[in-house]
Amino acid sequence: MAPYSPAVDDIGFLLGRVFDFDALVGTLPGHEELGTELAVSVLEEGGKFCAGVLEPLNRPADEGGCRLVDGLVSTPKGMAEAYRAFVAAGWPALSGDPEYGGQGLPHVMQILFDEMIASTNLSFGLFPGLTRGAVEAISHHGSAELKAIYLPKMTSGAWTGAMALTEAAAGTDLGLLTARAEPGEDGSFRIRGTKIFISSGDHDFGGNIIHLVLARLPDTPAGVRGISLFLVPKFLVNQDGTLGAHNTMSVGSLEHKMGIHAQPTCVMNYDGATGWLIGEPGRGLNAMFTMMNAERLLVGIQGLGIAEAATQKAAAYARERMQGRSADGSRGPVAIVEHPDVRRMLLTGRSLADASRALAVWVAIQMDIAARHPDGQVRKAADGFVALLTPVVKSAFTDFGFETAVLSQQVLGGHGYIREWGMEQYVRDVRITQIYEGTNGVQAIDLVTRKVPLEDGALTARFFDLVRHDLEAASRDMETGGIADATLQALVRLERATQRLLADRAGATAGASDYLRLFALVAFGWMWARMAAAATDGALPLHRRKRASAAFFAERILPQTLGLEQAAGAGAASLMALDADMF
Template structure:
């Protein structure tokens, strides 16, 4: 297996030549320039490559274990977490008022990419903690913020999200966990949750669970759900957190992948908790965390794809098999074979465009939080809302496909454990499922996000793309993307007011179509920037942009045709005939 190489040169190219990082920071009043950002990413990449990647394979093989009532993570994970927190990586983008460094979110998202590439199981610990912090910061009262945010931001404590129950997955209206108010203002939380990532571990410190539950007088359905902060340890008489709360791990889920990540069945047996936000408004509060996690999960698909590409391209340049195209040489490195190059280019074309789109989205998120103009904040926030399901579902679909193609490059060696490729496939698969399955994300895009502001948000996004395409006259990638965008606009118009079956039939294809056009936009911006010089990086950008235009964007025509066919063929077969 090859060592992981952080994509620092690509980050620097995007910061300085594609995304206009310095100007974006000036707009929001942050005193961070591209040189500082690249230096932070370089140090983060070193940590991922030297500290986290070496733990990845044995973490998968050893897995987390439940020993008695305690979770034990694989050897080296607890020490790596303490080093990670001590170096300040847990607090990178958190608000300074809670002890964070307040650095731009683009650095956080690209750190997430490198962590996913190096060690996906480890990366879930800081990602879930950050999401819990965002929900607490946005919705909890000042006392809870003051008590819980500083140690969580620093990494002394961690966080987890407890939504799912055995009978209530996507349909949270069915959840049964109860919360009973106590005279001191706290609540007793009782119920069982499943699939709880980072639910327990052996890192030391507290673990803060955000738990969805119902109050005794709560209305039925999702309108009767509240959110509660339930810590593993409660304060003692001296103010230390040493008193064990009434929550426990009932089991660890036996999973296809991410074996080092402790995915827990959690039992809450009258555990003490505190209300976060308003009673019966817990779902809105939890969505603050879930939307943050959905971006992170999309980046997991991107990170896995990038790591798998590195392994496959390295192998393809060394593995000797077959004759050269002219028959004169035998054997040759398999990188010379057209089909191997096709697979590698499919992955690379996604990874580099996805990385750029992730960076652009992150800049919009910072703009939504920090721009001095309220109208600009609202506009940026709407764009992030629009793109969140695209990043989550699009990136994880392409990410899984990329992991499978990278495995295929290895032939039989990809199917055995020695080279590590089968772990990428297993690990990548969960990202299409958790934090809202990709079908649900597609329905969110079509059913909720396209109608935002009566369609003005999506049309405004399309206008942004069109403006950049118009400025790239003569480039093949711009022309092909312009054609795909016109088709996407027409398809979008055809879905307005669609019924539930029509929307459901179209949603997954539509999201992929949308993602392809967004990536074509990013490739256009990169190709324009790459016209300036003939450095190896710029030459490669131009070549991969042409590949994306010629071999991947044409998928949009088939997707449009599939969407236009409607729901008839899907709904025709009677349910009992399946």
């Protein structure tokens, strides 16, 4: 298989020509010295680490897997060394808060680096990704003392993080969880219970592992209002900051999974483990969702990363594999990239991956504006857009990532089904992204029941106005009119579907998944219109590829919105017609 190549040219195109990153950072205090050139150079170095260190480890680590030895997790050969090299190079601190030793670089750069990590070693990426999410939760809700003890080490990557939510009988419905927290005399708590599916729950990298655990205090009400969040470290921390005794928590077993074999997914037992409250009692979900929302965006980027890697390798294979005759029958054998159906599969993957990256950059820009812009109203508006787009990014990017991996596997034919070619691992690994951090069905329900109705639909309307403004401008240009006009028509369908949803909120969940995909495709069309406009005067192969991909997306992908509008508005009758025992 061809080696992974970081999409540095595409990143430079997006930052420099599509989103005017130089002008953006000039409006954000603390980022004034940044610019496209510096961002691309940093990410180019990150790409070298991913391609040179993480990708060569991907297949052997998958084959070796994690093991539980005398109650301790042993990660695959080379994994601990790679992580220590990652920390030594300063990569965990890329976007971290400078107050705790972070580099303070924009979310845009972090998200693009996360894509590279996911493209080369999705299992590895969960270690720093979960740690950043835990840092977010502690930063927003932890006490000053907890921040001082834990955040510097976690920001540097010396200590890692994990989130412990799920129990055997409490998955999506966390109100059913039974883990308990008993107050101690010193202000700490004793945590008791068992959690399952705990990614990065234990490892052999060294340092501490900081678990954020949901549990119930005594005499609290049933349901989610009785849940609190606790910081529970693997090792207790001494007064001088050194690691002390092992906390009373253990790995009961490792889950045997379809994919991400190099990631230790643990059953964790907390047997009176010492923990500290994060946030207010009974407000644990509020604190945990700070971490969850960050992780949902990360998971979406994982889907993008796999889509990019799979498309690259499928295209390289298609250029080299000789099979069949040319379309006019005059030559043969020819490279399979000449066959129209192979091109359909490759262009589908490319059009989805490139649009995902562009939308990810736009969302990350909104995150940076929400965090740093001097105008409070501008910050609020940007934060609203991030909230609206979070379930779309998580669900659509991972659905499209899986679909792209399967299409890429199909391009390789029988070789795609054989382990040594690597494509089947992409299919196995990316599959979990549609499930964890809230299944994609749950994301769709969140979009239609919570996000779209925000401000009685006004937030969504503002987003649509923003999209329409760009599309109408692009539609007046001969070069971009095709993609812009097709997306404007799709936007009308999305707006009709949205009005029906807001008028019938009780029945909205029946068409939620169709609605989310419709929403995503319109957003992708918007991104393609912007990319096509930025490429109109360019002569580079990248610019030609952008224009051709935009045309393909308009003709072959956007027509899906016709059926999606109809399905989203079909109601629940056909779904609920059968009695449960007839399935």
